Amino acid sequence: MLYAILCYNDEATISNWTQEEEEACMSALMKVQEPLLKAGRLGPVARLMPTSAATTLRKDQDPPLVLDGPFAETKEQLLGFYIIDCNSLDDALGVAKDLGRANPGGAFEIRPLLSMNAGTLET
Amino acid sequence: MNDIANIDKTLRAVRPKAVAALLRYFRDLDTAEEAYQEACLRALTKWPENGPPRDPAAWLIFVGRNSALDGVRRASKLQALPDEAAISDLEDAEAAMAERLDTADYKDDILRLLFVCCHPDLPKVQQIALALRIVSGLSVKQIARAFLVGERAMEQRITRAKRRIAEAEVAFETPSAADRTERLAAVAAMLYLVFNEGYSAAGENIAEGPKLCEEAIRLARMLLTLFPAEPELMGLLALMLLQFSRSAARFSADGKVILLEDQNRDLWNRDMIAEGLALIDKAMRHQAPGKYQIQAAIAGLHARACKPEETDWAGVNALYEALERITPSPVITLNRAVAISKLEGAEAALALVDPLVDALSGYFYFHGVRGHFLKDLGRDEEARIAFNQAIALANTAAEAAHIRDQLDQLAARKTGG
Numbered sequence: 001m002l003y004a005i006l007c008y009n010d011e012a013t014i015s016n017w018t019q020e021e022e023e024a025c026m027s028a029l030m031k032v033q034e035p036l037l038k039a040g041r042l043g044p045v046a047r048l049m050p051t052s053a054a055t056t057l058r059k060d061q062d063p064p065l066v067l068d069g070p071f072a073e074t075k076e077q078l079l080g081f082y083i084i085d086c087n088s089l090d091d092a093l094g095v096a097k098d099l100g101r102a103n104p105g106g107a108f109e110i111r112p113l114l115s116m117n118a119g120t121l122e123t
Numbered sequence: 124m125n126d127i128a129n130i131d132k133t134l135r136a137v138r139p140k141a142v143a144a145l146l147r148y149f150r151d152l153d154t155a156e157e158a159y160q161e162a163c164l165r166a167l168t169k170w171p172e173n174g175p176p177r178d179p180a181a182w183l184i185f186v187g188r189n190s191a192l193d194g195v196r197r198a199s200k201l202q203a204l205p206d207e208a209a210i211s212d213l214e215d216a217e218a219a220m221a222e223r224l225d226t227a228d229y230k231d232d233i234l235r236l237l238f239v240c241c242h243p244d245l246p247k248v249q250q251i252a253l254a255l256r257i258v259s260g261l262s263v264k265q266i267a268r269a270f271l272v273g274e275r276a277m278e279q280r281i282t283r284a285k286r287r288i289a290e291a292e293v294a295f296e297t298p299s300a301a302d303r304t305e306r307l308a309a310v311a312a313m314l315y316l317v318f319n320e321g322y323s324a325a326g327e328n329i330a331e332g333p334k335l336c337e338e339a340i341r342l343a344r345m346l347l348t349l350f351p352a353e354p355e356l357m358g359l360l361a362l363m364l365l366q367f368s369r370s371a372a373r374f375s376a377d378g379k380v381i382l383l384e385d386q387n388r389d390l391w392n393r394d395m396i397a398e399g400l401a402l403i404d405k406a407m408r409h410q411a412p413g414k415y416q417i418q419a420a421i422a423g424l425h426a427r428a429c430k431p432e433e434t435d436w437a438g439v440n441a442l443y444e445a446l447e448r449i450t451p452s453p454v455i456t457l458n459r460a461v462a463i464s465k466l467e468g469a470e471a472a473l474a475l476v477d478p479l480v481d482a483l484s485g486y487f488y489f490h491g492v493r494g495h496f497l498k499d500l501g502r503d504e505e506a507r508i509a510f511n512q513a514i515a516l517a518n519t520a521a522e523a524a525h526i527r528d529q530l531d532q533l534a535a536r537k538t539g540g
Contacts, residue, residue: 012136012348013129015341052347052360053401068405069351075178105129 009106043083162187326521358416
């Protein structure tokens with residue numbers, strides 16, 4: 001089963017990280033990802049720009065409305081996500097906990113995928 | 124990262140919000156600041172025990188307000204308020220606070236706090252210092268280091284600035300739309316001052332210069348989050364990000380200025396460039412150009428060029444022309460001359476800058492740019508004179524070192540040729 005791990009945290013706090021802290025966190029996260037990558041269980045991993053770069057399209061009206069900023073104003077913002085292949089929710093929670101130890105604070109939402117098209121994008 | 128480090132980051136992140144709300148309650152900067160400090164001290168003892176509250180800003184405002192009121196009561200020998208540990212329904216109180224303090228309140232509070240710092244009576248240095256002290260919470264020592272002055276001198280400047288503000292009338296009612304626009308423009312200008320102070324000092328003040336830039340970027344991003352549909356704020360943040368993206372390439376190992384076209388573009392920070400370009404894209408949609416957006420767009424054209432010769436100089440020239448129309452200034456014309464030199468040659472560029480001599484004769488860049496044009500034209504003796512004038516007006520050792528290099532090249536040409 002494919003799961004998305006959606007990462008939420010307060011971006012104002014995150015932006016106070018020093019470069020060293022950021023690099024330390026990233027390398028700790030890479031260590032958690034490596035075995036998943038080797039086992040072919042890790043899908044796309046994305047890190048989003050700050051919500052100040054976001055634009056929202058309200059398509060519940062015609063013509064749709066374009067709004068500056070994120071869809072929802074929340075205390076914690078969606079900052080990125082992982083797609084992983086896991087046998088069970090427990091397994092997915094285990095990975096999330098490992099990632100969480102490398103990057104404490106905020107919350108992960110673990111959400112099973114109904115379908116995924118890997119696309120043709122090369123990054 | 125340990126708990127205290129995390130708490131420290133949270134405190135830094137919510138500081139503008141909390142101090143701004145406390146300023147609204149107490150209408151006095153010192154009281155608001157002291158209340159916030161007190162709340163932070165309590166946070167440092169309470170949060171590791173009980174975990175951080177759900178809404179740290181609301182907690183700090185609540186606790187800060189109570190502690191300050193407590194102080195007032197003690198001073199007037201009235202009965203003290205109960206300690207916040209004794210308040211059994213602090214959670215509820217927090218929730219109610221958070222509700223009352225929705226984004227709409229915070230927005231104008233934070234804007235007011237920033238606006239207070241850019242009082243027109245305050246000299247620019249004091250505006251910057253005050254914003255860094257009050258809004259960002261940098262210590263006087265850090266700010267003094269950034270300005271390369273002594274701690275006591277900086278302390279005095281900040282005290283003087285605060286006194287000025289205490290004497291001035293600060294409007295506490297909710298601003299009208301027109302007032303808000305005016306405040307945003309003043310605050311944007313002040314944030315750009317903070318940025319430029321750091322950016323121009325970066326060569327000599329390697330430790331503190333970039334910190335001011337980062338701080339200005341952080342505050343601009345916060346302001347844009349609060350006022351997400353302001354194209355000039357998008358432009359300002361984009362401009363800062365695009366300029367700051369070149370930090371690692373701006374100076375040589377021996378501390379000389381490296382001109383844009385000679386910079387190693389692999390050292391440019393791609394993440395910052397991507398964010399800056401995304402913000403320009405967003406701003407353009409509003410079709411309401413302003414000086415920050417146009418300057419950001421110029422920086423964007425440079426950022427898009429992987430090699431200097433790929434630069435869209437016609438685009439740069441057109442954008443400088445647009446900027447000249449909005450804010451006519453000989454400095455902008457001087458900048459446009461660089462684009463003209465690429466498009467039409469140094470001769471045409473020189474014709475554009477020579478009439479600026481009266482306005483810019485005391486300006487380092489004027490003589491520097493002119494020297495480069497003259498050198499390109501092989502008018503070495505005139506170039507030497509221009510560079511000598513530039514070196515006398517250099518603002519930093521890095522600038523002087525760059526000009527000295529040019530003079531050395533001219534001297535070598537003379538003996539060689």
